Amino acid sequence: MSDPVLVEVLRGARLESRHRGAVAVADAGGRAVLALGDVECLVFPRSAVKALQAMVLIEIGAADAYGFGDEELALACASHSGEPGHVAGVTRMLAKVGLDATALACGAHWPLSQPAMVALARSGEPSALHNNCSGKHAGFICGACAMGIDHIGYWKPDHPVQRHVRAVLEDLSGEALGEDRRAIDGCSVPTWAMPLQKLAQAFARFGTGHKLAPERARAAARLRAACTSKPWHVAGTGRFCTEIMRLFGSRVFVKTGAEGVYCGALPELGLGISIKCDDGAGRAAQAIMAALIARFLPLSDKERASLRPFAGPTLRNWNGFEVGALRVTDALR
Amino acid sequence: MSDPVLVEVLRGARLESRHRGAVAVADAGGRAVLALGDVECLVFPRSAVKALQAMVLIEIGAADAYGFGDEELALACASHSGEPGHVAGVTRMLAKVGLDATALACGAHWPLSQPAMVALARSGEPSALHNNCSGKHAGFICGACAMGIDHIGYWKPDHPVQRHVRAVLEDLSGEALGEDRRAIDGCSVPTWAMPLQKLAQAFARFGTGHKLAPERARAAARLRAACTSKPWHVAGTGRFCTEIMRLFGSRVFVKTGAEGVYCGALPELGLGISIKCDDGAGRAAQAIMAALIARFLPLSDKERASLRPFAGPTLRNWNGFEVGALRVTDALR
Numbered sequence: 001m002s003d004p005v006l007v008e009v010l011r012g013a014r015l016e017s018r019h020r021g022a023v024a025v026a027d028a029g030g031r032a033v034l035a036l037g038d039v040e041c042l043v044f045p046r047s048a049v050k051a052l053q054a055m056v057l058i059e060i061g062a063a064d065a066y067g068f069g070d071e072e073l074a075l076a077c078a079s080h081s082g083e084p085g086h087v088a089g090v091t092r093m094l095a096k097v098g099l100d101a102t103a104l105a106c107g108a109h110w111p112l113s114q115p116a117m118v119a120l121a122r123s124g125e126p127s128a129l130h131n132n133c134s135g136k137h138a139g140f141i142c143g144a145c146a147m148g149i150d151h152i153g154y155w156k157p158d159h160p161v162q163r164h165v166r167a168v169l170e171d172l173s174g175e176a177l178g179e180d181r182r183a184i185d186g187c188s189v190p191t192w193a194m195p196l197q198k199l200a201q202a203f204a205r206f207g208t209g210h211k212l213a214p215e216r217a218r219a220a221a222r223l224r225a226a227c228t229s230k231p232w233h234v235a236g237t238g239r240f241c242t243e244i245m246r247l248f249g250s251r252v253f254v255k256t257g258a259e260g261v262y263c264g265a266l267p268e269l270g271l272g273i274s275i276k277c278d279d280g281a282g283r284a285a286q287a288i289m290a291a292l293i294a295r296f297l298p299l300s301d302k303e304r305a306s307l308r309p310f311a312g313p314t315l316r317n318w319n320g321f322e323v324g325a326l327r328v329t330d331a332l333r
Numbered sequence: 334m335s336d337p338v339l340v341e342v343l344r345g346a347r348l349e350s351r352h353r354g355a356v357a358v359a360d361a362g363g364r365a366v367l368a369l370g371d372v373e374c375l376v377f378p379r380s381a382v383k384a385l386q387a388m389v390l391i392e393i394g395a396a397d398a399y400g401f402g403d404e405e406l407a408l409a410c411a412s413h414s415g416e417p418g419h420v421a422g423v424t425r426m427l428a429k430v431g432l433d434a435t436a437l438a439c440g441a442h443w444p445l446s447q448p449a450m451v452a453l454a455r456s457g458e459p460s461a462l463h464n465n466c467s468g469k470h471a472g473f474i475c476g477a478c479a480m481g482i483d484h485i486g487y488w489k490p491d492h493p494v495q496r497h498v499r500a501v502l503e504d505l506s507g508e509a510l511g512e513d514r515r516a517i518d519g520c521s522v523p524t525w526a527m528p529l530q531k532l533a534q535a536f537a538r539f540g541t542g543h544k545l546a547p548e549r550a551r552a553a554a555r556l557r558a559a560c561t562s563k564p565w566h567v568a569g570t571g572r573f574c575t576e577i578m579r580l581f582g583s584r585v586f587v588k589t590g591a592e593g594v595y596c597g598a599l600p601e602l603g604l605g606i607s608i609k610c611d612d613g614a615g616r617a618a619q620a621i622m623a624a625l626i627a628r629f630l631p632l633s634d635k636e637r638a639s640l641r642p643f644a645g646p647t648l649r650n651w652n653g654f655e656v657g658a659l660r661v662t663d664a665l666r
Binding site: 002009011012014016017018019020042044105106107108109110114117118121122131182183184185186187188191193259260277278279280281284317318319320321323324 | 335342344345347349350351352353375377438439440441442443447450451454455464515516517518519520521524526592593610611612613614617650651652653654656657
């Protein structure tokens with residue numbers, strides 16, 4: 001069975017490329033509100049579950065112990081662009097436990113943001129602080145410190161921090177995550193494959209607290225509030241996650257992951273969303289997420305107009321000429 | 334009808350993403366040797382036909398008039414990485430007609446090569462010379478100058494240079510390219526949609542000279558020789574086109590295009606190859622091209638071993654850990 005075409009890429013008036021994918025929208029009990037394509041397929045959620053991975057930081061008491069505010073919590077949930085404010089925030093998190101960039105095991109890469117990369121090239125070299133996952137890693141390190149255990153090896157599957165993360169993912173998804181589900185993420189921590197449908201349920205639980213123990217529900221609410229009030233810290237200048245959460249505030253939580261994954265929650269509707277673009281294309285996953293928000297969330301005309309460029313962006317070339325567009329297919333409307 | 338899955342992306346041992354596409358392998362008469370997926374679909378060949386677009390440079394006498402050697406001709410066929418040697422070569426081409434970067438209408442972008450981008454950031458800003466298409470544009474400009482006409486507007490569909498390019502594309506593909514087939518490429522010149530099958534035929538003709546007038550066949554042979562003897566000028570350090578042509582010399586011509594297009598020729602077999610990845614993924618188109626070379630070209634064990642990492646590259650994360658791999662499917666074997 002092949003997943004439906006969800007996004008088309010036009011050049012002029014002609015179809016140039018197309019993206020297939022699967023979409024699950026579900027409530028906290030796992031009831032499907034929308035299922036397109038194979039929602040039972042196992043998906044590595046990658047960075048789309050960073051907010052769920054960050055629950056440990058609050059549940060273990062680290063956020064309180066180190067006085068983390070919304071910016072630090074949003075950074076722990078972030079795939080940030082490596083802009084100076086992101087780097088400063090992660091540095092601050094590590095300083096709370098007397099550590100620095102050398103404690104990070106995520107590896108170094110140049111900032112995702114091109115302006116940040118150019119500016120950094122003019123002053124130095126990238127460090128692990130610029131890695132888009134550095135906030136999450138700083139969170140894990142602080143979690144280990146709050147547990148009173150060695151932070152070295154915090155990224156390994158059998159470290160207590162990662163065991164806690166796995167338990168959170170199992171609780172929210174309702175899925176047993178056996179060793180056969182584990183692979184290594186881009187930043188070296190475990191990533192756990194689960195059915196797309198269960199991933200939507202996990203985000204419904206994250207977005208509402210339903211079906212969660214009170215302490216876990218409170219941790220979810222605190223992270224959601226942090227991300228939606230500090231969306232720049234979750235991604236960065238001009239990024240989709242940032243712009244969408246800026247537009248809708250606490251009404252929408254969204255988070256991108258590598259290989260065409262996008263997850264989100266619409267708390268007022270009690271719904272979680274999970275998207276997997278078959279081919280791993282982020283451009284398509286973004287357009288699908290924008291289309292789903294437009295489909296489910298009650299919107300003013302102004303909000304609807306603001307969403308439109310995200311669901312159907314115009315493509316421009318190096319001279320700024322309009323050369324094409326993305327459009328979502330009828331399957332999503 | 335959906336195109337077959339041609340490339341799978343694994344994370345650990347599990348399927349993470351997959352790429353569908355169409356493949357045509359044909360001879361100069363249009364006889365299909367391999368047809369996978371919808372080879373009748375209209376495809377914008379984008380930069381994959383730069384060598385065909387560069388025919389004008391030789392046919393009009395510009396290459397001889399300005400004394401262009403293999404490096405300049407390879408640059409005219411290139412999607413280069415913007416490394417210093419590329420920029421110097423294009424500067425040299427423009428200087429032959431008394432012009433400089435300001436004559437280029439391709440727009441500026443940072444070099445495709447990350448080391449080149451970092452080095453440039455430390456010394457200045459990108460110009461149109463760094464645009465991966467600058468060699469092609471310099472070729473168009475020199476073509477206009479050799480025609481004795483104004484080079485201004487050389488990129489517009491009704492300019493004599495572009496009319497010549499269109500005639501070459503029609504001759505090689507055997508396809509009438511009406512106005513309804515035209516769209517705007519990333520560098521603002523026209524790109525003409527044609528059936529994938531006809532694109533393979535065009536590259537069989539380019540690779541052999543069969544079915545072409547003698548003068549056109551000679552122009553094709555000269556460009557092929559330039560690209561396969563100076564493959565670094567066609568792409569750049571570590572790039573697929575460069576590495577493949579370095580491995581096989583005059584036995585293989587390959588050229589990448591945007592949105593998952595790859596074209597090539599195997600002259601000794603009289604075959605042309607065209608690939609379109611449905612979703613526009615370059616990583617998949619490359620793997621497919623490597624698999625097709627391995628399938629059709631008689632190879633030594635050493636050559637076969639050299640091709641393997643291109644057809645099934647290992648994926649590593651920021652720490653260099655092996656996290657997955659690409660693999661081509663049985664449809665390609």
